[in-house]
Amino acid sequence: MGSETIYRATTTAPVNIAVVKYWGKRDTKLNLPTNSSLSVTLSQADLRALTTASCSASYTGGDSLLLNGEDAEVTGARTQACFRELRARRAALEAADPSLPKLSAMPLRLVSENNFPTAAGLASSAAGFAALARAIADLYELPASPAELSLIARQGSGSACRSLFGGYVAWRMGDKADGSDSMADQVADASHWPEMRALILVVSAAKKGVSSTSGMQQTVETSGLFKERIASVVPRNMAIMEKAIAERDFAAFAEVTMRDSNSFHATCADTYPPIFYMNDVSRAAIRAVEQVNAKAGRTVAAYTFDAGPNAVIYYLEKDTAAVVGSFYHILGAVDGWKASTVQSLATTSAVIEEGIAGILQTGVSRVIETGVGGGPIKTEEHLVAADGTPVKR
Numbered sequence: 043m044g045s046e047t048i049y050r051a052t053t054t055a056p057v058n059i060a061v062v063k064y065w066g067k068r069d070t071k072l073n074l075p076t077n078s079s080l081s082v083t084l085s086q087a088d089l090r091a092l093t094t095a096s097c098s099a100s101y102t103g104g105d106s107l108l109l110n111g112e113d114a115e116v117t118g119a120r121t122q123a124c125f126r127e128l129r130a131r132r133a134a135l136e137a138a139d140p141s142l143p144k145l146s147a148m149p150l151r152l153v154s155e156n157n158f159p160t161a162a163g164l165a166s167s168a169a170g171f172a173a174l175a176r177a178i179a180d181l182y183e184l185p186a187s188p189a190e191l192s193l194i195a196r197q198g199s200g201s202a203c204r205s206l207f208g209g210y211v212a213w214r215m216g217d218k219a220d221g222s223d224s225m226a227d228q229v230a231d232a233s234h235w236p237e238m239r240a241l242i243l244v245v246s247a248a249k250k251g252v253s254s255t256s257g258m259q260q261t262v263e264t265s266g267l268f269k270e271r272i273a274s275v276v277p278r279n280m281a282i283m284e285k286a287i288a289e290r291d292f293a294a295f296a297e298v299t300m301r302d303s304n305s306f307h308a309t310c311a312d313t314y315p316p317i318f319y320m321n322d323v324s325r326a327a328i329r330a331v332e333q334v335n336a337k338a339g340r341t342v343a344a345y346t347f348d349a350g351p352n353a354v355i356y357y358l359e360k361d362t363a364a365v366v367g368s369f370y371h372i373l374g375a376v377d378g379w380k381a382s383t384v385q386s387l388a389t390t391s392a393v394i395e396e397g398i399a400g401i402l403q404t405g406v407s408r409v410i411e412t413g414v415g416g417g418p419i420k421t422e423e424h425l426v427a428a429d430g431t432p433v434k435r
Contacts, residue, residue: 048430049145050096051180055173055418057089057164058082058204059240059354061299061346062279063306064213066262066272072221073120073200075213076262077276080229080283081201082356083208084240085415089164092155093173094425095181097148101430105150108425108432109170116152123197124175125150132182145182152177153425153432158410164242164352167254171198172205176418188417192226208232208416210287212280232414235290237359241366242410243402244378245323245351254349257310257317264314267305275305292358296344299356300331303346310349319349323405327353330394330402334368337393359413362386366411368393372402378409 058081066076105125107114116122132146154173158164175195179186186194192203196213203225204211209232216223252260261268279302286294310317324347331345331353342361346354357365367387370379372394394402425433 046100048096048098048428049181050094050424050426051177052094052421052424053173053176053180053418054086054090054092054421055169055176055205056083056086056415057169062283062302064200065306066258073197074221074224075200075215077272078213078215078280080212080280081204082210082414085412088410088412089158091169091173093177094153095177096151096426097145098430099148101149101151107152109154110156120198124194127194128178131184167199168201168205171195171202180420189225206417229284230287232416238414239357239359240412241355243327243353243406244408245405252317261309261313265309265312267312268309271305271309293341296341299344299346320347321351323401324351324353326398326401329398331355333394334365338364372399373406376406376408380411
């Protein structure tokens with residue numbers, strides 16, 4: 043083929059929200075965690091990164107990334123680590139078969155879009171690096187499994203390794219110095235427990251003040267609580283959570299989810315100087331979940347917060363009226379509700395007390411209704427045109 047050929051591959055990748063949190067690195071260069079973690083992969087119908095990877099001998103100016111319509115940096119060590127690993131694997135294929143086009147030597151042109159706010163605590167980097175790794179692997183026609191790709195995506199964003207799988211996913215911390223055993227594996231497919239749902243209260247779409255990367259290292263270096271967390275709290279929570287998922291035991295799932303979120307944010311507060319990702323609206327969401335559970339007489343909802351103020355509330359489909367109905371009653375005017383929700387929950391009654399409701403009404407900018415979903419999906423919805431230019435959307 044001629045030097046003008048444009049090679050393209052496009053994939054979507056999901057957001058995952060951890061129920062046992064990753065926080066802290068034992069090796070910052072390789073992005074090796076201090077503890078294992080476990081997450082729920084959310085539906086790409088509601089939250090996903092769409093990425094096209096392309097290359098051509100006709101491209102000039104080196105590698106590039108267009109993210110949500112704006113030029114993004116690709117010279118950082120984490121992005122370069124992903125490029126380097128993927129190129130090395132393609133180069134090995136080319137060395138074994140000289141007839142293959144030398145894609146590994148061509149500049150990469152990547153275009154990516156998120157359908158949710160970036161850098162606001164909604165795991166945008168996880169979806170982004172998972173999509174990047176999968177799209178380039180498809181472009182290079184690499185025979186790489188999701189587990190193998192998770193090793194590469196992890197170097198870009200730790201939690202990205204979990205977004206290479208659907209359903210319920212563990213990131214095993216591993217113990218090898220080179221990180222070769224620090225990878226993700228699927229605990230259960232989405233079809234094992236398809237009734238899992240999530241309601242996300244978007245408290246702030248602004249970029250957070252303390253990035254996860256710098257925040258977690260401050261915690262590792264200064265928090266006394268953190269040492270207890272990685273030594274005993276997380277291993278215990280991982281064991282209980284994996285059993286809860288296997289048995290589809292929502293009460294156990296919910297308790298670990300909330301306890302682990304509390305533990306993570308406690309270590310942030312114990313960091314010196316302290317880090318506060320949650321705010322008054324976040325704390326109001328916690329009280330609201332407690333009131334919903336009290337009204338139901340059992341645990342029907344579980345809150346969790348990543349490194350940001352947004353509340354992710356897990357519940358089962360059968361408890362939609364009790365959980366989503368309670369929040370719709372006070373947040374019905376906020377954007378994001380699905381038409382089916384509006385129709386079925388319009389007559390819900392008050393459960394959340396007035397003071398808490400007022401804080402949420404003032405502070406929640408939108409909601410996202412979603413559920414457990416699958417892993418990356420290859421698509422022909424390219425963001426790079428056949429002539430190598432970004433697609434106008």
